Amino acid sequence: MLMRYVQQYNFQGKKALIRVDFNVPLDEHLDVMDDTRIQGAVPTIRKVLKDGGTAILLSHLGRPLQGYERRFSLQHLMPCLSQFLGTQVDFSPSCIGLDTQAKVQQLGPGQVLLLENVRFQDGETTGHPGLARELASWGDVYINDAFGTAHRAHTSTTLLAHHFKDKLAGYLMQKELNSADKIFKEAKKPLVAIIGGAKISDKIQPLKHLLDQLDYLLVGGGVAHTFQKALGGQVGDSLLEDDQVKIARQLAQQAQQKQVQLVLPKDAVISSGLEEATSKRIAAGGSIPVGWMGLDIGPQAQQEFSAIVQTAQTILWCGPLGFFEMLSFQQGTKAVAVAVAQATQRGAFSLIGGGDSAAAIRNLGYSDQVSHLSTGGGALLAYIGGASLPGIVALQ
Numbered sequence: 227m228l229m230r231y232v233q234q235y236n237f238q239g240k241k242a243l244i245r246v247d248f249n250v251p252l253d254e255h256l257d258v259m260d261d262t263r264i265q266g267a268v269p270t271i272r273k274v275l276k277d278g279g280t281a282i283l284l285s286h287l288g289r290p291l292q293g294y295e296r297r298f299s300l301q302h303l304m305p306c307l308s309q310f311l312g313t314q315v316d317f318s319p320s321c322i323g324l325d326t327q328a329k330v331q332q333l334g335p336g337q338v339l340l341l342e343n344v345r346f347q348d349g350e351t352t353g354h355p356g357l358a359r360e361l362a363s364w365g366d367v368y369i370n371d372a373f374g375t376a377h378r379a380h381t382s383t384t385l386l387a388h389h390f391k392d393k394l395a396g397y398l399m400q401k402e403l404n405s406a407d408k409i410f411k412e413a414k415k416p417l418v419a420i421i422g423g424a425k426i427s428d429k430i431q432p433l434k435h436l437l438d439q440l441d442y443l444l445v446g447g448g449v450a451h452t453f454q455k456a457l458g459g460q461v462g463d464s465l466l467e468d469d470q471v472k473i474a475r476q477l478a479q480q481a482q483q484k485q486v487q488l489v490l491p492k493d494a495v496i497s498s499g500l501e502e503a504t505s506k507r508i509a510a511g512g513s514i515p516v517g518w519m520g521l522d523i524g525p526q527a528q529q530e531f532s533a534i535v536q537t538a539q540t541i542l543w544c545g546p547l548g549f550f551e552m553l554s555f556q557q558g559t560k561a562v563a564v565a566v567a568q569a570t571q572r573g574a575f576s577l578i579g580g581g582d583s584a585a586a587i588r589n590l591g592y593s594d595q596v597s598h599l600s601t602g603g604g605a606l607l608a609y610i611g612g613a614s615l616p617g618i619v620a621l622q
Contacts, residue, residue, distance in 0.1 A: 229395050229621045232270055232369060237279030241333065243365025244270060244396065245382050245617075247372035247601060248285035248303055256302045260588065261310070263374065263601050264303065268310050270371045270396035271338065275313075280333045282364050284321060284382055285372070286345040293346055300343050307340065315340050322347065322360050330364045350381050357381050362389035371396025373403075374580065374602035376617030377609070387620035395621055398601065403618070405577050405598040406609050413439055414539035414575070420531070420562060422447030423545025423582055426470050428604070431611035432544075433477055440486045442538075444531050446523045446547030446558060450490055450511075453478060459512025462496070464520040489534065493524030495548070495555060506554065522548030523558035531558075532565035541566055544579035544607065546586040559586050567595035579606050 246267040251259040258264070267283075274281045288298040301317055308315045313336075318326045321341035333339055341364075344350045349357035358381050362368070368390040370376070375383050376399070387393045395403075409417075417440050421429055426449045433443070445453055451466035456474035481488040491511040496518040498505045508524050509515070523531065535541060543566060550556040563586070570576045576596040578587050580603030587593050600606045609615055 229618070230393070231400050232273050232394050232396055235367065235392065235394055237274045237277035237367070239335065240274075240277075240279045240366045241282060241330070241364065242274045242279050242367050242369055243282045243284060243361070243386075244274070244369040245372045245375075245386070246283050246285045247374040248283075248300060248307075249287050249374065250303065252297070252302055256297065258303060258306045260585070261306055262584070262588070262593075262599070264306055265310060266398040266601050267371055267396070270369060270398060271311060273397070274369075275311075275336050275338070278335045280335060281338045282330060282333070283338065283340045284344055284361065285341075286350070286375070286382075287343050288345070290343065290345050295346075298343055298345070300340055304340065311338060313338060318342060320346075322357070326364070344382050347381075351378075352381075353379060353385055354381050355385060358385035358389060361386055365390070367392040367394065369394045369396050370617055370621055371398045372617070373399050373600075373605055375605070376602065376615040377605040377613065379616035383617040384620045393621050401598065402600060402602060402606070403609070405600065406606060408575050409540060409542050409577055410436070410439075410610050416441040416538050417540045418442040418444065418535055418538040418542070420444045420446070420535070420541070420543040420547075420566075421449055421545055422547040422559075424448040424465055426452045426467055426474060428607060429544060430470070430473055430477070431613070432607045434480070435610060435612045436542075437477075437480055437484050437486055440481075440484075442487045442489060442534050443481060444489045444534060446491055446527070446531070447545050449545065450523075451520060453488075453490055454512040457490075457512070460514055461512070461520065462514035462516050462518045464514055489530065491523040491527035492530060493526045494520040495522040495524055495558070496520050497555075500549070500552070521552075522555040528558050528561040531562050535562060535565040535569055538569055539574050541569060541574055541576040542579070542610070543576070544583055544603075546582050550582075550586045550589070556586075556590070560590050563587055563590050563592045567592050570596050579603050
């Protein structure tokens with residue numbers, strides 16, 4: 227069964243309960259550090275308001291252990307959200323209860339109400355029918371625009387949808403799915419995947435799923451160390467997943483069988499510690515001595531990775547290529563970001579995975595020079611890996 231989208235619906239006189247993903251980082255003053263996800267939800271909210279409807283926003287923030295925790299309150303997002311929407315947003319200190327009911331009943335066309343963090347409710351992450359029923363009573367129509375949580379079978383992303391005849395995917399959800407499909411279903415060749423970050427374990431299934439389509443698999447970050455150890459290299463004290471070495475070896479063999487060019491860094495920037503003052507030097511890839519750790523891809527690897535990216539028509543990038551949080555170890559990620567931006571400008575489609583990948587691209591100033599910057603790391607990997615996402619299935 228096909229999904230319905232917000233552009234197919236007229237919200238005049240309707241209260242739209244919108245599951246957004248406002249799980250954004252806050253600084254020590256509880257101010258929003260990265261507003262990408264808030265901005266991503268704005269077009270759907272504006273569509274509801276423009277039609278003459280009311281928007282009731284439901285989201286989580288962080289992982290509160292039990293009940294209310296001030297640092298996870300969505301109230302901290304109010305100034306940012308009101309600014310983007312250009313209208314005053316009302317706030318409900320809970321997402322359930324009589325006070326929330328009163329606020330919902332007072333809403334008129336063109337108004338917005340942000341409900342408090344749904345994860346303050348015990349039943350959100352476990353799937354609670356009673357919580358779903360109460361939340362459903364706030365709206366006439368349900369919209370899921372929270373791609374970043376679509377891979378989780380939580381009350382607000384799955385059970386809630388079943389209480390509505392009219393259930394829709396928002397603009398951001400639609401954009402995320404269309405972008406992922408350009409990698410998995412409609413990729414133009416050559417297709418280049420760039421895989422980095424600390425862990426290979428969360429990328430195994432997507433990699434297996436993509437091997438039949440990939441032309442090049444470029445590997446950096448901690449993932450590269452796991453592959454290099456699997457292939458007999460020396461990685462010193464570098465970050466890697468020892469329990470994934472066997473699987474990395476199998477993936478390398480499968481890539482060879484399917485004629486996918488697996489490219490590991492020819493050299494690495496290594497250091498004796500994570501502080502700026504520690505010793506640094508360049509070592510050959512797979513030849514990192516004990517007492518040293520690889521923290522970025524080296525100059526040769528940067529050149530080779532960039533050259534391959536420049537040939538691509540489709541690019542998937544998940545995970546930074548070094549310890550990009552420190553200036554000394556972000557040159558590899560920056561060099562490849564430049565290559566991805568240039569390839570995109572020439573007509574390639576580039577999809578950057580969520581989480582650290584998206585943060586790295588934004589911090590380096592290239593977020594507006596790629597085709598799509600995903601708001602959902604885990605959800606994107608699960609979708610590309612062929613998994614059925616509960617939040618998507620519930621809309622069908």
